[in-house]
Amino acid sequence: MNELIEIHADGACKGNPGVGGWGAWLRSDKHEKELFGGERDTTNNRMELTAVIRALEQLKNPSQVRVVTDSQYVQKGISEWIHGWKQKGWKTSNKQPVKNADLWQQLDAISSRHQVEWVWVRGHDGHAGNERADTLANKGVEMVLKGLA
Numbered sequence: 001m002n003e004l005i006e007i008h009a010d011g012a013c014k015g016n017p018g019v020g021g022w023g024a025w026l027r028s029d030k031h032e033k034e035l036f037g038g039e040r041d042t043t044n045n046r047m048e049l050t051a052v053i054r055a056l057e058q059l060k061n062p063s064q065v066r067v068v069t070d071s072q073y074v075q076k077g078i079s080e081w082i083h084g085w086k087q088k089g090w091k092t093s094n095k096q097p098v099k100n101a102d103l104w105q106q107l108d109a110i111s112s113r114h115q116v117e118w119v120w121v122r123g124h125d126g127h128a129g130n131e132r133a134d135t136l137a138n139k140g141v142e143m144v145l146k147g148l149a
Contacts, residue, residue: 003030003064004066005026005027005028005059005065006027006028006066006068007024007025007026007052007066008025008132008133009022009052009055009069009133010022010023010051010130010133010136010137011044011046011047011048011050011137012044012134012137013042013044013141014145016044017041017042018041018042019038019039019041019042019144019145020042020043020046020047020140021038021136021137021140021142022038022047022048022051022054022140023036023135023136023138023139024036024133025129025132025133026055034132034136035051035054035058035136036137036140036143037054037140037143037149038140038141038143038149039149043100045073045100046103048069048071048074049104051069052067052069052074053106053110056110062114064114064115065114065116065117067119068119068121068129069118069119069120069121070120070121070122070123070127070130070134071120072120074118075118075119075120078107078108078118090104090105
């Protein structure tokens, strides 16, 4: 495995559902990269998941990764809830379809190629990486509002 790659990921939504954006800041010892994008009609949770998926897609080789998110939905979903969802055929404990199953399945597949540590931080609490990811997610919203995405 190479050096640790740290990913700070965040989603934003103006209205929920509404215009959304996602952002990710990737960094390792030698490199850093900023990513962002958005969608016209989405939810905050979809943008949180998309940010992590798009960041992990950037990694060409199996890597040691720390994903830092302010979304308990993402952090708990991928490290706790997903096992039950898969056992139940992508149904919740109430036998309802898992929301955003398409994105959860993508995240499950892409994260399985790496050794990932999932870290939750409180949002808007002065955490530099989270603040940077939030800024990028809001750039994604602005792109959509300006008709660029």
